[in-house]
Amino acid sequence: MKSTKLITAIFALSLLATGVAARAASVSGTVTDKTTGKPAPNDLVELLDVQSAMSAVAHATTNGQGKYTLSEPGSGPYLIRVTHQGAPYFIAAPQGPGPGDVAVFDVAQKVQGVFIEADIMEMETDASGQLSVSERWLVHNTSNPPTTQWSKRSFEIVLPDGATVQDTQAQRPSGLPTSLTLDPDGPKGHYSFNFPIQPDDGDKDTQFQVTYTLPYSGKLDFKPQVSLPAQNVAVILPKAMSISSTDFKPVNSDPSVLTFLAKNATPGKALAFTVSGSGSLPREQQGAQADNGAQAAPPSTPGGGIGAPINTPNPLSKYTWWILGGLAIILVAAAAFLLRKPAGATQFVTAQAVAPGQQPSAAYVPAPANKKAALLAVLKEEMFDLESERIAGTVSSSEYAEEKSALEIVLKRALKKS
Secondary structure: OHHHHHHHHHHHHHHHHHHHHOOOOEEEEEEEEOOOOEEOOOOEEEEEEHHHOOEEEEEEEOOOOOEEEEEOOOOOOEEEEEEEOOEEEEEEOOOOOOOOOEEEOOEEOOOOOEEEEEEEEEEEEOOOOOEEEEEEEEEEEOOOOOOEEOOOOOEEEEOOOOOEEEEEEEEOOOOOOEEOOOEEOOOOOEEEEOOOEOOOEOOEOEEEEEEEEEOOOOEEEEOOOOOOOEEEEEEEEEOOOEEEOOOOEEOOOOOOEEEEEEEEEOOOOOOOEEEEOOOOOOOOOOOOOOOOOOOOOOOOOOOOOOOOOOOOOOOOHHHHHHOOOOHHHHHHHHHHHHHHOOOOOOOEEEOOOOOOOOOOOOEEEOOOOOHHHHHHHHHHHHHHHHHHHHHHOOOOHHHHHHHHHHHHHHHHHHHHHO
């Protein structure tokens, strides 16, 4: 949880810092098709205004060498979107003289090398007595040559009978979570994501998340199904609840939650477990199991992955940053708010971490006289929060040192721009 907050906070604050100084009039770059290794001609390139509901404010078409130029109507921040064979690809528009180069991939409905590294189900009972489930799928695309898998049924899932969907998100290998509409697909409980599964970016993969509720009387049977080979299927429960299964084995993990793991699930292979009892996951540690630094196989090794489930470092530690990943959206929204807030405004919204299914709270404080001062105020508040957490004992010594160092770097950069 703390690492998630650090990474997303630094991203948002860096966006603020660069946005304050940027005054570029245009951006140019080259679009390269990484499937063929050649420039991508005749692709549509658009400049999206982050502060205006991602509306397109400029557009161009790549020439025979894959090059383009866009005029920026203001100081941003902007995103660049390239549409290649119907699939969209995004980068943040450069805030200086650097090129806006974009990598794209050819598209196919099905490609070899797509598999699930982990299907993670977090379960707890809610105030109404229903069972609340947040399920996440981490999907690799190791295709060679690299090719994007995309269609109206890019990724198919099966939810338990009686599931009521509350929220749906997806995330590209390099990007923030995006809210989506889940499409019904065939029999009851079958759904599809109309979302591209791009080739992995280093160790970063494509991720999907669905939050749903189920009628619950204190005991419920599950028969999870996967649409792709899955190296790991995990179930995370409060300590007050229990699980019965021959397919899922306990994992040594955070003592405040129960974690169970099934290995090497395949489409059509039967998996089953039963949960019983009631309880809530710790808000600070929901899904963030003990970060023991487990090592996974390189992305180019689909058969590798998480090690033995018993008496080994926690295999879910590498997924901690994705749990409660919606924090990133909140922080970036706060960044965009600050950039468009006129000098002398009376309020500024401070983003706070929230649990899945809850609405973010907002603390209102007087706005600084200008945007640079506002950025420094945000940084100071983050430093104050970190010190408060250290005193309260809610952050480890190693996490405290790491976060403080990172925040100090951004603070120094901001001071140089003052």
